[in-house]
Amino acid sequence: MRSALLLVLWAGGRLFADVVTLNDGRQVSGLVESGNTQELHIKTGDQSQTVDVHQVLAIQFGVSSAAAPASTKAIPPENRTLILKDGTRVAGKWWSIDASQVHFLVNNQLQHYARSDVSAVTSGDATLPPPPAPSSPPAVPPAQSPAATAKPQPPTLQRSPASRPPAAPSGVSQPEEIGAVYFWNGRDLTPLERVQAVERKRGSTQYWEIPGAQSRVRLEEASALAFIVRLPKGVNPASYSLFPLTTANGSRQTSDQPGRKGGLMTWPFDIQTNNESGYMTYAFIVKDLPTGEYSFSPSNSNDGYCFGVDSSPGQ
DSSP: OOOOOOOOEEETTEEEEEEEEETTSOEEEEEEEEEOSSEEEEEETTEEEEEEGGGEEEEEEEESSOOOOSOOOOOOTTSEEEEETTSOEEEEEEEEEOSSEEEEEETTEEEEEEGGGEEEEEETTOOOOOOOOOSSOOOOOOOOOOOOOOOOOOOOOOOOTTOOOOOOOOSSOOOSSTTOEEEEOSSOEEEOEEEEOEEEEETTEEEEEEESSSOSOEEEOOSEEEEEEEEEBTOOGGGEEEEEEEEETTEEEEOBOTTSTTOBOOOOOEEEEEEOSSEEEEEEEEESOOSEEEEEEETTSOEEEEEEEEOOTTO
16 A cells, blocks of 8 residues: 655646546546556546556556557557657556556566656557647646655564464465465465555544455454465565554554554564466465454555454354
């Protein structure tokens, strides 16, 4: 969970914005705040709009006017072309975007490109003609100051030599979605509830809020719980944190770290690795987790993978 720095460029008396072209030809102008393998979050005026990545034909960065790509063929997000401002074209897979970088998978290796160097990201064979001279500048959001928020601390990766957590799964079906977190009961993988966390502020305190009083995914309390995530090589699994959540006013919220101003409370877990060709599968082993609501979240997006822990029968 993070906060994006919002930037709007002004040059030569003309406003520049990001333009997202959809498969049906519609275009959304504004500022691409963030995104991942499933969604883009676009600031348009004082509103924030969410767009399904699978419906995106092209993203053009910092343009005064954008022409639609020549192709309107729907291409899955794993087949994209990143175009740099120097004309270089890089074939790969879309991963995510934040305030400063575009993250792109090239030959199953995660590459990072400065946002200021990227001209566009398009579907595999789409071409972008030069934009026409605009009759009037497109509407764009006003410049905003970055929200002051503390980045959640990564989990403490410590393992007690006296305990033996379950081994990482071997010979079972792999997670279907890259980056999503699944619960593993030793036989089957169950996807956790995927939600979008929203940043809130209460006085001088900032926190993250998830709709709903509890997750629909319910697990029984145990001495150790195993969760599985599959990531491209080069992505650090320690970028995921496990946040205990409190329930208030019908929603779930993160809590402050006691004794640490601005920090968010996290629960430590161990990481086990299973090397694969092109991808790495990791098991997050969480020990002695008490009953309550929880959410895994990577540091590069506002996605939360939620679950609840209930008391075992007879307790």
